Amino acid sequence: xxxxxxxxxxxxxxxxxxxxxxxxxxxxxxxxxxxxxxxxxxxxxxxxxxxxxxxxxxxxxxxxxxxxxxxxxxxxxxxxxxxxxxxxxxxxxxxxxxxxxxxxxxxxxxxxxxxxxxxxxxxxxxxxxxxxxxxxxxxxxxxxxxxxxxxxxxxxxxxxxxxxxxxxxxxxxxxxxxxxxxxxxxxxxxxxxxxxxxxxxxxxxxxxxxxxxxxxxxxxxxxxxxxxxxxxxxxxxxxxxxxxxxxxxxxxxxxxxxxxxxxxxxxxxxxxxxxxxxxxxxxxxxxxxxxxxxxxxxxxxxxxxxxxxxxxxxxxxxxxxxxxxxxxxxxxxxxxxxxxxxxxxxxxxxxxxxxxxxxxxxxxxxxxxxxxxxxxxxxxxxxxxxxxxxxxxxxxxxxxxxxxxxxxxxxxxxxxxxxxxxxxxxxx
Amino acid sequence: xxxxxxxxxxxxxxxxxxxxxxxxxxxxxxxxxxxxxxxxxxxxxxxxxxxxxxxxxxxxxxxxxxxxxxxxxxxxxxxxxxxxxxxxxxxxxxxxxxxxxxxxxxxxxxxxxxxxxxxxxxxxxxxxxxxxxxxxxxxxxxxxxxxxxxxxxxxxxxxxxxxxxxxxxxxxxxxxxxxxxxxxxxxxxxxxxxxxxxxxxxxxxxxxxxxxxxxxxxxxxxxxxxxxxxxxxxxxxxxxxxxxxxxxxxxxxxxxxxxxxxxxxxxxxxxxxxxxxxxxxxxxxxxxxxxxxxxxxxxxxxxxxxxxxxxxxxxxxxxxxxxxxxxxxxxxxxxxxxxxxxxxxxxxxxxxxxxxxxxxxxxxxxxxxxxxxxxxxxxxxxxxxxxxxxxxxxxxxxxxxxxxxxxxxxxxxxxxxxxxxxxxxxxxxxxxxxxxxxxxxxxxxxxxxxxxxxxxxxxxxxxxxxxxxxxxxxxxxxxxxxxxxxxxxxxxxxxxxxxxxxxxxxxxxxxxxxxxxxxxxxxxxxxxxxxxxxxxxxxxxxxxxx
Ligand code: SF4
Ligand code: SF4
Numbered sequence: 012x013x014x015x016x017x018x019x020x021x022x023x024x025x026x027x028x029x030x031x032x033x034x035x036x037x038x039x040x041x042x043x044x045x046x047x048x049x050x051x052x053x054x055x056x057x058x059x060x061x062x063x064x065x066x067x068x069x070x071x072x073x074x075x076x077x078x079x080x081x082x083x084x085x086x087x088x089x090x091x092x093x094x095x096x097x098x099x100x101x102x103x104x105x106x107x108x109x110x111x112x113x114x115x116x117x118x119x120x121x122x123x124x125x126x127x128x129x130x131x132x133x134x135x136x137x138x139x140x141x142x143x144x145x146x147x148x149x150x151x152x153x154x155x156x157x158x159x160x161x162x163x164x165x166x167x168x169x170x171x172x173x174x175x176x177x178x179x180x181x182x183x184x185x186x187x188x189x190x191x192x193x194x195x196x197x198x199x200x201x202x203x204x205x206x207x208x209x210x211x212x213x214x215x216x217x218x219x220x221x222x223x224x225x226x227x228x229x230x231x232x233x234x235x236x237x238x239x240x241x242x243x244x245x246x247x248x249x250x251x252x253x254x255x256x257x258x259x260x261x262x263x264x265x266x267x268x269x270x271x272x273x274x275x276x277x278x279x280x281x282x283x284x285x286x287x288x289x290x291x292x293x294x295x296x297x298x299x300x301x302x303x304x305x306x307x308x309x310x311x312x313x314x315x316x317x318x319x320x321x322x323x324x325x326x327x328x329x330x331x332x333x334x335x336x337x338x339x340x341x342x343x344x345x346x347x348x349x350x351x352x353x354x355x356x357x358x359x360x361x362x363x364x365x366x367x368x369x370x371x372x373x374x375x376x377x378x379x380x381x382x383x384x385x386x387x388x389x390x391x392x393x394x395x396x397x398x399x400x401x402x403x404x405x406x407x408x409x410x411x412x413x414x415x416x417x418x419x420x421x422x423x424x425x426x427x428x429x430x431x432x433x434x435x436x437x438x439x
Numbered sequence: 440x441x442x443x444x445x446x447x448x449x450x451x452x453x454x455x456x457x458x459x460x461x462x463x464x465x466x467x468x469x470x471x472x473x474x475x476x477x478x479x480x481x482x483x484x485x486x487x488x489x490x491x492x493x494x495x496x497x498x499x500x501x502x503x504x505x506x507x508x509x510x511x512x513x514x515x516x517x518x519x520x521x522x523x524x525x526x527x528x529x530x531x532x533x534x535x536x537x538x539x540x541x542x543x544x545x546x547x548x549x550x551x552x553x554x555x556x557x558x559x560x561x562x563x564x565x566x567x568x569x570x571x572x573x574x575x576x577x578x579x580x581x582x583x584x585x586x587x588x589x590x591x592x593x594x595x596x597x598x599x600x601x602x603x604x605x606x607x608x609x610x611x612x613x614x615x616x617x618x619x620x621x622x623x624x625x626x627x628x629x630x631x632x633x634x635x636x637x638x639x640x641x642x643x644x645x646x647x648x649x650x651x652x653x654x655x656x657x658x659x660x661x662x663x664x665x666x667x668x669x670x671x672x673x674x675x676x677x678x679x680x681x682x683x684x685x686x687x688x689x690x691x692x693x694x695x696x697x698x699x700x701x702x703x704x705x706x707x708x709x710x711x712x713x714x715x716x717x718x719x720x721x722x723x724x725x726x727x728x729x730x731x732x733x734x735x736x737x738x739x740x741x742x743x744x745x746x747x748x749x750x751x752x753x754x755x756x757x758x759x760x761x762x763x764x765x766x767x768x769x770x771x772x773x774x775x776x777x778x779x780x781x782x783x784x785x786x787x788x789x790x791x792x793x794x795x796x797x798x799x800x801x802x803x804x805x806x807x808x809x810x811x812x813x814x815x816x817x818x819x820x821x822x823x824x825x826x827x828x829x830x831x832x833x834x835x836x837x838x839x840x841x842x843x844x845x846x847x848x849x850x851x852x853x854x855x856x857x858x859x860x861x862x863x864x865x866x867x868x869x870x871x872x873x874x875x876x877x878x879x880x881x882x883x884x885x886x887x888x889x890x891x892x893x894x895x896x897x898x899x900x901x902x903x904x905x906x907x908x909x910x911x912x913x914x915x916x917x918x919x920x921x922x923x924x925x926x927x928x929x930x931x932x933x934x935x936x937x938x939x940x941x942x943x944x945x946x947x948x949x950x951x952x953x954x955x956x957x958x959x960x961x962x963x964x965x966x967x968x969x970x971x972x973x974x975x976x977x978x979x980x981x982x983x984x985x
Contacts, residue, residue: 018903019903022476022484022836022902022903023832023835023836023837023901023902023903024471024836025473025522025829025832025836025837026471026472026473026521026522027473027522027586027829027832028520028521028522028586029586029829032563032565032586034686034689034826035565035584035585035586035824035825035826035827036680036682036689036691036820036824036826036827037680037682037689038565038566038569038585038680038824038826039569039679039680040566040569040570041546041562041566041567041569041570044563044565044566044569054458054494054539054541054542055460055465055468055492055494055539056465056468056469056539057464057465057468062468065464065467065468065471066464066467066468068471068484069463069464069467074463074467074485075463075464075467076463078462078463078464080460080462080464080465081462081464084464084465096686098829099687100686100687100826100827100829101687101827101828101829101830101832101833102829102832102833102836103751103752103833104752104835104836105836316835316901317755317756318737318755318834318872318873318874319866319869319870319871319872319873320834320835320869320870320871320872320873320899320900320901320904320907321737321752321755321834321835321872321874321899322752322834322835322836322901323751323752323753323755323756324751324753327751327753328751328753330751332686332687333686334685334686334748361686
């Protein structure tokens with residue numbers, strides 16, 4: 012695909028601006044009615060999905076050149092996918108989110124990358140992670156845990172911690188908790204430790220498609236060599252990347268997020284919650300696990316017209332609109348934890364507001380990610396919850412960072428931490 | 440078109456550097472407007488570029504911007520949510536400053552006791568409805584749906600919708616406006632203008648609603664409306680929409696005091712009769728001919744597809760061949776929707792009985808499949824919130840409205856067969872969507888209490904295909920000819936098309952209209968409020984010598 016493939020999407024955009032809001036039917040208040048952080052923070056229409064489609068069209072038709080404003084508007088967006096859900100509420104012939112990604116590929120290919128992304132990508136290329144940390148220290152979180160090393164050994168299940176849970180010392184207890192839960196449930200698995208690579212998903216989203224392919228190819232090869240059939244990850248970004256992007260380059264490996272796996276283990280009676288976790292919490296759906304976490308369906312086809320001008324696709328095109336995201340497994344788990352009370356925010360599931368960290372925003376636009384996260388924290392606080400729970404280290408890191416500048420007492424946890432508290436007496 | 444550095448600086452001084460831009464990508468994103476391709480040279484999707492886009496945060500900033508436009512002889516063009524080609528600049532030869540009002544987005548007050556709300560221009564219908572429903576109140580959401588600005592429909596356009604029958608249209612419901620005139624004066628209308636608050640649009644204080652509105656609303660052509668008060672209505676339903684179902688088939692459970700029906704009648708005579716009987720019996724809360732927008736031939740299958748999230752438009756070919764769908768399509772051919780809302784269980788039971796009697800007298804029926812729980816709950820949320828109005832574009836991304844001449848049902852039914860025949864004729868070549876000649880949609884009544892209706896023909900074309908666009912334009916021209924040759928004034932399409940005309944052609948058209956004096960009056964109004972001609976021709980006027 013190239014940007015040209017999305018020219019018809021741009022021409023068929025009606026400038027309805029649905030992509031700026033949550034689905035109207037789900038609106039419960041003025042305060043929490045917005046869907047797109049980008050346009051809400053930056054205001055000009057070009058900072059919405061519809062506006063970016065116009066930018067794409069104007070570039071394709073040589074009406075405009077790439078200016079600093081174009082770069083700013085293209086990359087100051089979390090690729091959260093809220094626009095994709097709301098646009099497709101009423102449309103079957105639009106793929107705004109894919110078009111936004113393609114626009115980034117074009118700019119990066121033509122040498123218009125964001126400077127801060129360039130330095131992140133240097134680290135990605137040399138150290139195989141998005142945090143510019145030393146490659147050889149990637150497996151340190153697992154020191155002393157006696158886990159099977161799949162760079163030397165074999166197993167059908169690999170636990171992939173991801174860059175953030177591997178390196179972030181404030182958060183990597185979640186990786187430890189994850190493996191402990193797997194052990195508790197008697198799961199036979201291994202890790203790649205210091206040989207684990209970045210999934211490549213964040214590189215993909217900031218426009219570096221080739222680098223993504225390199226990373227993906229290496230990971231698929233490593234897993235194949237280790238006899239892996241299933242990859243389990245606690246990171247929503249990795250999950251999306253493995254589940255939706257890897258099959259495009261030939262992966263057939265099954266992908267599960269830890270919350271899906273835990274949900275299954277509970278249903279199979281393999282996990283027992285012994286402890287009460289008395290807490291009132293609210294759950295934040297990570298974009299890449301929720302509305303973008305839908306199953307991959309292979310498709311290659313073309314547009315066809317029937318009844319004169321009605322657009323359909325031959326063969327039938329998969330419809331990624333957030334209807335089949337991973338929404339219930341994390342909620343099932345939270346509801347199953349004794350003592351825990353789950354209260355919902357107004358914008359949930361397909362209508363969730365982004366944490367602010369996605370699409371390279373965390374790496375390049377600190378004011379914007381902080382504002383976006385604080386919007387969500389305020390929404391979480393309005394429920395009366397004492398903690399905001401997520402299933403993605405990027406969301407959690409972002410909330411923690413944003414809170415440093417606010418005056419909230421809200422705590423941040425991963426679902427996995429609460430499961431750990433419920434099954435183990437001791438803390439981390 | 441470029442903005443003088445000094446003008447840019449003057450404007451930047453008002454709003455700060457973050458809220459003004461003349462970058463070409465920003466300009467283009469405001470020039471790109473739906474319907475432009477039908478009227479612009481070479482089927483371009485872009486209206487003329489604004490010289491810059493500016494975002495004020497207050498009435499005072501709007502006033503200061505207006506003064507700068509006067510100083511530099513620039514057109515001023517406000518846009519709020521913006522969903523029409525007339526929301527952008529209109530003429531290539533004009534320097535137009537686009538004023539995006541999205542930062543003025545607050546609900547300033549909800550006066551529960553006196554049943555009105557005061558809002559800024561970027562408050563949309565869905566937001567206000569969600570807030571006022573918590574207080575047992577409701578608003579009239581216009582036909583274009585939940586995404587639209589209340590200030591825009593109340594102050595600068597017409598403002599009718601499915602609930603207008605019960606609640607009135609927004610140009611009636613506006614109780615006071617704050618208006619920055621093109622000369623930069625701030626005028627507060629009605630009781631607000633005499634310091635008595637927002638409760639009455641006609642005074643004590645300046646009663647200038649007719650001046651502002653003119654023939655069809657100024658649509659950004661006569662200054663900027665910065666606030667308005669809108670009348671709220673009684674809402675006997677739940678305080679919050681607890682919507683269920685999987686998108687896009689959201690469903691709203693039907694409250695015990697409500698009934699949600701799709702009704703059908705055997706003929707257009709019966710259609711007019713049942714409308715009169717509904718008016719006369721004063722039943723119904725939401726009253727609209729909505730689902731026919733997708734065409735009488737394909738519409739029934741489309742709504743069932745939408746109500747099943749596993750389906751796509753790929754299913755439609757097979758579905759329309761099924762005998763049950765064929766039967767349903769015939770059953771729904773002359774159909775409409777009504778939602779009854781009772782103040783009590785006895786009230787709703789009475790309305791139900793009356794409706795049954797009305798159906799018996801007109802030979803009408805309840806369309807069983809569309810009254811089953813799934814479709815009724817879908818219809819319920821669809822019409823209560825109007826959050827799916829982007830479905831106007833569902834077939835291929837381009838839709839235009841033709842006909843829609845307002846009048847009594849007996850008047851409307853006269854143009855229905857002409858409109859039906861015209862669409863079958865114009866779509867026959869395959870350049871327009873062939874969804875059925877009756878793709879006629881419209882309010883049960885465009886005035887409170889009933890009496891007046893109108894039907895708009897939904898014509899779908901592909902904006903990514905030049906030949907299809909041309910067919911859309913030709914359809915509009917043909918619809919005008921069809922109307923005139925049958926003694927009916929032109930409809931909505933004439934307004935759409937006029938955006939692409941030269942001034943002289945518009946003046947000729949206005950001079951030959953039924954009441955050209957309106958446009959002479961409007962010239963005088965414009966001379967008084969816009970001496971430097973900074974508003975554009977969306978507020979239509981006739982030169983003195985016409
Ligand atoms: S991208 Fe979709 S939702 Fe956004 S303005 Fe365009 S058509 Fe509307
Ligand atoms: S992906 Fe998210 S931030 Fe980007 S345009 Fe869409 S809704 Fe806005």
